[in-house]
Amino acid sequence: MPEQPQPDTVAAAQRTPETPQPYAELGVADDEYARIRSILGRRPTAAELAIYSVMWSEHCSYKSSKVHLRQFGEKAPHSDALLVGMGENAGVVDVGDGRAVTFKIESHNHPSYVEPHQGAATGVGGIVRDILTMGARPVAVMDALRFGPLEADDTRRVLPGVVSGISFYGNCLGLPNIGGELGFDAGYARNPLVNALCVGVMGHEDIQLAQAPGPGNKVVLFGATTGPDGIGGASVLASANFDDESHAKRPSVQVGDPFLEKLLVECSLELFRDRLVVGIQDLGAAGVSCATTELAAGGTGGMRIELDRVPLRDSTLTPEEILMSESQERMMAVVEPGSLDAFMDTCAKWNIQASVIGEVTDVTSEEAERGGRLVMTWNGETVVDLPPRTASDEGPVYERPYARPAEQDALQADTPGTLARPDDDEELRAQLLDVLAAPGVCAPSWVTEQYDSYVRGDTVLSAPHDAGMVRVGDDGDRGIALATDGNGRYARLDPYTGTQAAFAEAYRNVAASGARPLAVTNCLNFGSPEDPGVMWQFAESTRGLADACQKLGTPVTGGNVSFYNQTGDAAINPTPVIGVLGVIDDVHSRPTSAFPRNGEGSRIMLLGSTTEELGGSVWAEVVHSHLGGLPPQVDLDAEAALARLLAAAVDDQLLTTVHDLSDGGLAVALAESALRGGVGCSVHLDDDPFTALFSESGARAIVVAGPEEDGDAFARLCRKHHVPAAEIGVVGGGSMTVTHPDGGFSIGLKTLGTAYGSTLPGVLGDE
Known part of the structure; x- marks a missing residue:
């Protein structure tokens, strides 16, 4: 030796x-x-x-x-629920009944590019130990993933390895994977984002x-x-x-x-x-x-x-x-x-x-x-x-120098208003199917089915629903809901508004499960901090999140910053991934995002206001390969009102279905709810059907109430909480039928399912 x-x-x-x-x-x-x-x-x-x-x-x-x-x-808002804030391994939140929850999200981006399986696996292991270190039993994990173009050779190297690493480590630990995100963009080629979240449960006296x-x-x-x-x-x-x-x-x-x-x-x-x-x-x-x-x-x-x-x-x-x-x-x-x-x-x-x-x-x-x-x-x-x-x-x-990039004005001036719209219902129908089949919109089941989502027996909701939900104990009905969201397109167009939009979507997803949002964690993925343009994006993004959390009373409990996500001089789109945690008193009352199979004739209502907001939209990206304009504006008051309404309606057990509107707008939300429930729908759109279907305005959701008296009670709740509500159709049949004053179209569930479900298996294989 x-x-x-x-x-x-x-x-x-x-x-x-x-x-x-x-x-x-x-x-x-x-x-x-x-x-x-x-x-x-x-x-x-x-x-x-x-x-x-x-x-x-x-x-x-x-x-x-x-x-x-x-x-x-x-800017942290006062929160009686916050027991441990930033500075420790993870934040701790009081969820009632003497129990507390700790949660955090972190990145393992660079290791997951170098060695996808081990990089992603050890990312899960690391975040689990962060939660354990606070004195909590880890009870669930989530992941937010971004890759380069689906068809790219390197994506086919990295993506399966990342997914196998996450599933191997989490499944072996016996932790359910209850949700997350999957996205694709050319900017993530050779710079995948692998953000892992863990949540744990403890008694107040157990904090370490x-x-x-x-x-x-x-x-x-x-x-x-x-x-x-x-x-x-x-x-x-x-x-x-x-x-x-x-x-x-x-x-x-x-x-x-x-x-x-x-x-x-x-x-x-x-x-x-x-x-x-x-x-x-x-x-x-x-x-x-x-x-x-x-x-x-x-x-x-x-x-x-x-x-x-x-x-x-x-x-x-x-x-x-x-x-x-x-x-x-x-x-x-x-x-x-x-x-x-x-x-x-x-x-x-x-x-x-x-x-x-x-x-x-x-x-x-x-x-x-x-x-x-x-x-x-x-x-x-x-x-x-x-x-x-x-x-x-x-x-x-x-204090790194930062400056608004010189190309930002031109990027925002290149609005989607000049893009060609569908000429007729046949083209509108075809574009809907194209959007539904797009990587990042299509069914993520090739990924999520490799995870065990129900081990431990406490999972109430998991992918593909809007939020994951688990019980927090064996002796009651209380549960917690979690969602992560991020949109690099929005943040590229306007990092302040784009980050608030990511937070608002995660907040809305938690609210859609019937839970009351309480706290926030974040994983902020950006390019090199030595680039003044990147630092401007980062400064605007953090300012946007801090302002939004202050406005909605949800403190940031901790998180992670990942810089240097770039190849050479080409940085990724700024991608703040925001995790929101909420609490629900009775997990049995939670709705799902699926239309009720036995709900033939039940009324579908659209909540919130729709305007033409297509900047950074999936439609613009998929149909025209376009990124420009401004992202949808964020109305935090409207988001808060919608969340209060949904929590009250779920408490009163008035709703069977709640699904938020985000990527792909109403078109994708209707198709997903129909496919998840295995039952069709018929909707009528009074306004421009293109805008109604593809706009990505925030603070919106579709809901299905129970019996007619529940629908009437829900309508009264909408008026009480000042949330716009319009009845747009009914559940039933074997197709998604859309009509408007000048015509309409219909798509059978089988055709919807093929478009939605075949994209990932078609590239990555059927296994």
Whole structure:
């Protein structure tokens, strides 16, 4: 076995101040390196440089986004339901009956391009551990996915691998996948977006925090051993512009073991139940570097770590590689000495390896102001000695220059008003089928059927319905609903309005399930922050979301920023993905998006106001390959009124069907409800049928009430909540029939189903 090189110690760093260091290769800028030297009063050791490089990376420190993200706190509406807000691993929301829910969405975009299966799988594993770290039992996952053109060779490489990774990890964990999104656009070629959400349930008393209190308490690393997989992942992959060789960078992608994670989940929950933990942190991006610095910075003292006590599966790893490794399925706990034996016994019971690697130390009052001292040794020699808050909380903050792109005015001036409209009903019918068959609109069942949506037995709604819904306990009927939404076309045309539209759609989807929206998480996917045009998009997007959340009283509880989503100079369309969580008192009262099979003759009502709004629409994209104009305007008052109306109607059990209108407008909503229910409909449109069918105006939904008396009661509710409502047709028959004053057309359910259901299997295969 070759002899390992001697570690770079603190003493050596003091003796050799001018030793060259590869900081630039680790993503550290010249001024950042100079600041590290100033903090330490010397050059950093190799291990210290590793810590700062990953902790100050864009992925971990939010150094380019922090100045804009602050407004989520500054504009946060008061919420009695919010128990833990931004700053921890995930937000926590009170859902009543002494229960709380924690939820968060994060990206694993770049790893999923390099190695689709493992990149997506470990994205699920990481977000599950974030939820577990808060003290909650993970109960469901969702995903929001974006790929390049469906027919592209690289999409056929990436998409099946991503889906198999998500399904493999989630199914093995026994977590239902209850929904999400699937989109396609040329801008995502070689830049797929893989955003994973997890939600967990706990009692109020079960909340855990990332902190290391109490000098003398032990620091325990438990779970998987540490290997070379994922080294540099946070600082390299998350700041990479991809090219044709990028998928060869597999060593930077973590490898997941969901069966070990399942044991880790059960072991951790038992440790929490028995109150054997006083501080906890998962090891995800930045690994041991992140866990130690954040625990130490959040505690009352310092921390001393013996890196040579970290269990390894590769004995040749150096201290800096141990610190940067992103090996999966690992947790770090702070344990009181009197609880250590019980802690170890519980780990042994679950066959989880656990090792004491250090302890919390006492500090002077001056040191305490900076989170104490984080000291790490290797074979008895000190290789790290730094104030942990300088790594975890006091990283660089950039006010990147931003400017409205020069082409933005021309883009908005290129309105869809000049595009040719269908000449007759036959062409209108054909375009409806084209829109219904479009990737991103068509049935996502090729993807969703690979997921287990009903494992655990608590799923109430899942794909393809507007929101996912699960019960929050075995002893009642209360449930939570979740939806994610994002629209890169809208955000490209106007990032402020486009982001509000994404939030409004997720809010509306949750309301369509009968739940009351409570809180928000987000995953903000953008190009390079070094591009002033991208930073303008980001600034406008965050401002739009903060304003909308303030207006509707739904605080942002946390989330993720993913920059550098671009190939060369070509950035993706700005794609803020917004997740909304709501609560419903009785899951049995929830409607679905399907027309009732036994509801022959039931009245279909269209809620909300429709105007001609086709900028960024699916119709413009599919029929004319056009992107221009302005996105549909967002009326937050109307969204709130619609949500209140739907919640009241569901409470009174007046509705059997609710389906929001979004991509593809009324045309797609009617077709989806008909296909999901296996029953047709007949509708009459008094106005221009083209606008009525394809406009994507917001704050709209179609509903079906129960018996005639329910319909009358619902109409009274609409007037009470000031929501426009028009009866447009009835449920029944074997086709979707549309009439208007000048004619009409009909499409059989079989034809609708072929258009809607054959697109993905036709390209990806029938399996």
